[in-house]
Amino acid sequence: MVRLCGASLGLFAFFVATLQGLLAGNPTEIVLWRAIGALAVFCALGLVTGWVAFRVLDEHAIDLHRRMFPEPDDDAQAHLAGPAVETDSAVDVNEFEVADATEVDHEDPLAISADGAGHR
DSSP: OHHHHHHHHHHHHHHHHHHHHHHHTOOHHHHHHHHHHHHHHHHHHHHHHHHHHHHHHHHHHHHHHHHHSOOOOHHHHHHHHOSOOOGGGOOOGGGOOOTTOOOBOSSSTTOBOTTSOOOO
């Protein structure tokens, strides 16, 4: 966006300076040098303008995001997290048995059969 503003404004200034110089009847060499000078000056002004516009839009987007998705307070985070779980009350998953288990060939875990034979 920044470079686009600089390039657009610089080319516009080049066009206007060239058109005005030729319509005034000035020599082509003078018109060209003045147009190049206008291009450089207005390209720099366009870059500054584009940077300011970029910052304004960026700040607006950040502000809008903060209003739409506010960060919860520390008290609200503690309330949403719920009570802490102690490690002693953790369940050991190895205690459970599967009712309809099939045997698995541990050499080839994809080789599972419904009868439990462990063949493909």
